[in-house]
Amino acid sequence: MSYLANSERYSKMKYNRCGNSGLRLPALSLGLWHNFGGVDTYENGKNMVLGAFDLGITHFDLANNYGPPAGSAEETFGKILNSDLKQYRDELIISSKAGYYMWPGPYGDMGSKKYLVASLDQSLKRMGLDYVDIFYSHRPDPNTPMEETMGALDLLVRQGKALYVGISSYNLEQTREAAKILKRLGTPCTIHQPSYSMTNRWIEGDLQNLFTQEGIGSIAFCPLAQGVLTDKYLNGIPKDSRAASKTGALQENQVSQEVVNKVKALNEIAKSRGQSMAQMALSWNLREDRLTSVIIGASKVSQIEENVKALDNLEFSFEELEKIDKILE
Numbered sequence: 001m002s003y004l005a006n007s008e009r010y011s012k013m014k015y016n017r018c019g020n021s022g023l024r025l026p027a028l029s030l031g032l033w034h035n036f037g038g039v040d041t042y043e044n045g046k047n048m049v050l051g052a053f054d055l056g057i058t059h060f061d062l063a064n065n066y067g068p069p070a071g072s073a074e075e076t077f078g079k080i081l082n083s084d085l086k087q088y089r090d091e092l093i094i095s096s097k098a099g100y101y102m103w104p105g106p107y108g109d110m111g112s113k114k115y116l117v118a119s120l121d122q123s124l125k126r127m128g129l130d131y132v133d134i135f136y137s138h139r140p141d142p143n144t145p146m147e148e149t150m151g152a153l154d155l156l157v158r159q160g161k162a163l164y165v166g167i168s169s170y171n172l173e174q175t176r177e178a179a180k181i182l183k184r185l186g187t188p189c190t191i192h193q194p195s196y197s198m199t200n201r202w203i204e205g206d207l208q209n210l211f212t213q214e215g216i217g218s219i220a221f222c223p224l225a226q227g228v229l230t231d232k233y234l235n236g237i238p239k240d241s242r243a244a245s246k247t248g249a250l251q252e253n254q255v256s257q258e259v260v261n262k263v264k265a266l267n268e269i270a271k272s273r274g275q276s277m278a279q280m281a282l283s284w285n286l287r288e289d290r291l292t293s294v295i296i297g298a299s300k301v302s303q304i305e306e307n308v309k310a311l312d313n314l315e316f317s318f319e320e321l322e323k324i325d326k327i328l329e
């Protein structure tokens with residue numbers, strides 16, 4: 001039977017304006033970095049995408065290299081779009097990126113115009129799309145003039161292949177320069193995608209202030225530190241976890257006893273707030289509307305259902321914030 005989206009899907013999700021743009025993104029977005037590749041079970045990926053959409057998650061974040069193998073997450077997403085989400089295309093914000101290694105030779109990596117333009121064409125083919133909603137430069141390229149990388153983003157918008165553009169993992173100076181060039185070209189920098197979580201706060205201060213000053217939206221990746229900021233590892237490393245997986249980016253040594261002890265202490269605060277550890281970590285990222293959205297990853301639908309409930313409690317008392325900081329000191 002063909003998929004029919006939940007008619008209540010817009011009743012609970014919060015939608016935040018992305019910087020100064022007209023685009024509103026769900027407070028929680030779904031990323032397809034892990035668990036949607038050719039090595040993964042298609043039905044599980046499909047259930048997660050459709051389950052997320054049923055919960056009001058309208059934004060799906062991809063990149064050319066997601067898999068493994070690279071490119072296969074876009075193929076999986078294209079298949080789901082084609083079989084179940086075609087009629088909902090105008091309710092979806094689909095992003096892709098280019099910046100990491102994709103094909104051999106000098107034109108398959110980093111930030112040249114040659115690579116970005118060719119890569120987006122490949123991504124569109126894999127997903128069966130005419131355009132993506134957001135296209136990112138996935139990382140800064142020190143060997144390509146910023147003018148060229150931003151010029152490629154501007155070109156792709158003018159060609160109608162992307163509606164909005166963004167940058168990922170650019171530092172303060174790089175963001176300032178990129179935003180200035182894009183503004184001059186007439187294609188604003190709509191969004192920045194940095195890593196950000198309780199345990200990874202590099203954007204706080206100057207970079208977040210720049211987002212506000214320049215009207216750039218922000219969407220955090222790895223808000224759960226790849227699963228470490230959940231209750232998953234409190235009693236060892238489960239077999240079905242990313243840390244135990246051969247294809248996962250999380251190494252077992254990143255889940256040290258020292259880290260686990262901290263998460264145990266954080267988990268007590270979460271309990272006192274009536275939240276799971278994952279929910280508190282996501283609420284913390286979204287506190288005081290500091291970000292437009294967080295991109296969660298998931299390996300099963302139940303995690304997405306649990307995580308969306310973070311929105312039920314986004315307020316933190318001063319004491320709670322202080323306790324969290326003290327634990328993570």
Ligand SMILES: NC(=O)c1ccc[n+]([C@@H]2O[C@H](COP(=O)([O-])OP(=O)(O)OC[C@H]3O[C@@H](n4cnc5c(N)ncnc54)[C@H](OP(=O)(O)O)[C@@H]3O)[C@@H](O)[C@H]2O)c1
Binds near residue numbers: 223
């Ligand atoms: N721009 C960039 O350079 C960049 C880099 C990295 C990621 N990203 C984007 O950010 C997205 C999210 O990254 P991420 O997957 O690392 O995010 P994350 O949300 O920090 O971690 C997700 C993982 O945590 C575990 N998890 C999630 N909810 C849970 C829950 N309620 N209870 C227990 N465990 C839970 C799952 O792992 P298990 O498999 O262990 O269950 C899940 O796959 C990516 O898909 C991608 O779109 C972008």
